[in-house]
């Protein structure tokens with residue numbers, strides 16, 4: 001059997017007619033930049049998340065940048081986040097000259113350990129930036145309360161969790177700003193780079209919109225130093241089609257995850273989803289000893305795997321200047337040495353999941 005990890009081909013084939021049609025419409029109208037589809041998508045994203053404002057942009061990375069730029073993050077400001085995430089979370093902080101202050105993760109959810117956050121708050125702290133890893137949000141009530149108490153804001157890095165819920169509220173709409181990504185392999189992916197920001201704060205929304213187009217308020221009138229950070233009309237059009245079917249995709253991912261859980265729970269530590277959360281299963285990640293061997297074995301059986309993420313950010317060369325060392329975040333370090341993601345997409349069949357787990361169980 002040959003298993004597809006994310007199956008982007010199938011995601012296109014399933015809605016090929018509608019996607020081809022809307023792409024043709026955009027191309028023939030030549031409204032490549034800020035066309036009607038961008039406006040329509042932003043409205044649809046607001047409806048979907050419940051956030052008052054959705055602002056699309058060029059990528060998840062740029063969403064994080066735009067959020068911090070709009071919040072006036074300056075060199076030397078401190079932003080509390082997790083070292084067990086994709087580089088973009090901390091990279092964008094550092095890019096603005098601000099300082100990523102890492103806090104270790106919870107050993108069950110792999111999200112930031114909220115009990116360790118307050119002791120890291122200093123006079124320079126401006127933002128708490130939790131990451132909703134693998135499709136599940138952090139303890140947002142606790143983080144928002146801490147932020148309130150210390151006059152901080154919370155930016156949710158929701159690049160992996162669009163569509164997830166926390167106490168029945170959608171991810172992206174759980175704090176001052178939520179940032180998501182439409183990178184092709186994310187749960188809701190476009191055909192290139194794309195992202196969005198979400199907020200309920202009107203003045204912040206207006207500033208983000210301006211920042212996205214070179215800080216302009218009118219054409220060639222620039223109030224802020226911004227960036228070229230718009231989402232292409234073509235990508236917006238594709239997302240409009242895919243968003244219509246997104247709930248079904250999420251349901252299928254949840255079904256696949258449930259099958260994995262059933263077949264693996266007596267053999268291995270399966271992902272832990274809190275009762276008040278639903279996950280969109282950006283990844284289905286388990287922990288294994290001798291990961292290299294397991295990956296090699298599965299690859300021989302036609303089963304691709306991936307590691308999200310093999311090296312926590314405090315140990316990356318680019319962050320050497322922050323002065324962290326091995327041992328500073330033991331849980332992140334341990335999990336990063338054991339974590340492994342199995343194929344996850346809406347199209348995996350019961351038979352395929354059975355095959356994957358059968359081959360895996362041969363080894364553990």
Ligand SMILES: *Cc1c(COP(=O)(O)O)cnc(C)c1O
Pocket residue numbers: 059060061062085086088089131157159160181182183193194195
């Ligand atoms: C993918 C991802 C990003 C960056 O999104 P891009 O659209 O690839 O720029 C940021 N944070 C996390 C946690 C991600 O998984």
